[in-house]
Amino acid sequence: MDTVLTLDHVSKIYHNGRGARNITFSVERGQVVGLLGPNGSGKTTIMKSITGLSQPTEGTITVFGAPVTDREKALMQVGALIEQPALYENLTAQDHLRMAARYYPGVDQARMDKVLEIVGLTPYRKERCGKFSLGMKQRMGLALALLSEPELMILDEPTNGLDIEATVEMREVILRLAKEKGVTFLVASHLAAEIEKMCDKVLVLYEGEMLSFDTKEEALRLNPSLEDYFLAKVRDKKGSVVL
Numbered sequence: 001m002d003t004v005l006t007l008d009h010v011s012k013i014y015h016n017g018r019g020a021r022n023i024t025f026s027v028e029r030g031q032v033v034g035l036l037g038p039n040g041s042g043k044t045t046i047m048k049s050i051t052g053l054s055q056p057t058e059g060t061i062t063v064f065g066a067p068v069t070d071r072e073k074a075l076m077q078v079g080a081l082i083e084q085p086a087l088y089e090n091l092t093a094q095d096h097l098r099m100a101a102r103y104y105p106g107v108d109q110a111r112m113d114k115v116l117e118i119v120g121l122t123p124y125r126k127e128r129c130g131k132f133s134l135g136m137k138q139r140m141g142l143a144l145a146l147l148s149e150p151e152l153m154i155l156d157e158p159t160n161g162l163d164i165e166a167t168v169e170m171r172e173v174i175l176r177l178a179k180e181k182g183v184t185f186l187v188a189s190h191l192a193a194e195i196e197k198m199c200d201k202v203l204v205l206y207e208g209e210m211l212s213f214d215t216k217e218e219a220l221r222l223n224p225s226l227e228d229y230f231l232a233k234v235r236d237k238k239g240s241v242v243l
């Protein structure tokens with residue numbers, strides 16, 4: 001199997017002592033890996049370190065065999081949606097894609113049409129993004145992240161704030177891309193059920209610490225759900241304290 005992403009003893013500690021500590025895991029091509037953890041557990045910190053948005057205090061991150069310190073090379077094949085997508089209220093979906101396409105020489109009109117189709121925004125391509133619903137904005141962010149046909153996608157809470165239908169649509173897009181195109185995904189969520197529906201492997205984060213990294217099958221072997229698995233891991237960490 002091809003290893004797409006490796007974190008080796010990575011820590012990112014902010015000046016206030018918080019962040020994420022001693023994170024080690026690898027992701028293989030075509031896998032959908034979930035980062036599961038409550039608010040403040042370090043999910044965004046890890047994703048920002050992978051995408052080069054922030055600098056780890058310790059450890060090494062390798063993307064497609066290149067260290068993330070060699071930013072341009074490592075991140076050429078990475079698409080990311082971290083926090084809310086930054087969209088201009090007065091620009092249309094099509095305008096946003098044209099602007100982003102300037103950074104990617106190989107991206108043509110056909111690719112722009114394709115990403116709009118993938119995320120289901122083709123009928124709205126000439127509408128201003130300021131008029132988009134939250135779910136449409138999120139899908140627009142995904143379209144922009146997909147524009148350069150990245151082989152690795154880093155998605156931070158991609159269904160945050162979305163209603164049931166938009167959540168299902170977002171999940172279907174992710175699973176389709178993983179299955180049909182072999183795209184590798186690292187997806188962060190604080191919802192165990194969300195990770196359970198989407199991921200092949202799950203990494204549990206708690207208070208900046210990595211508590212486990214298992215396949216979904218392993219996680220569900222002794223637990224009825226990923227929620228129970230998560231609670232069991234947190235209980236193990238806290239000793240006998242019952243949540």
Ligand SMILES: Nc1ncnc2c1ncn2[C@@H]1O[C@H](COP(=O)(O)OP(=O)(O)OP(=O)(O)O)[C@@H](O)[C@H]1O
Binds near residue numbers: 016020037040043
């Ligand atoms: N720029 C920063 N400066 C100082 N502390 C920070 C900074 N960014 C995050 N933190 C702290 O680091 C810890 C991890 O935060 P992070 O945003 O990575 O968590 P998260 O799991 O993504 O949370 P959420 O689900 O709320 O987005 C938290 O305690 C947070 O307060």
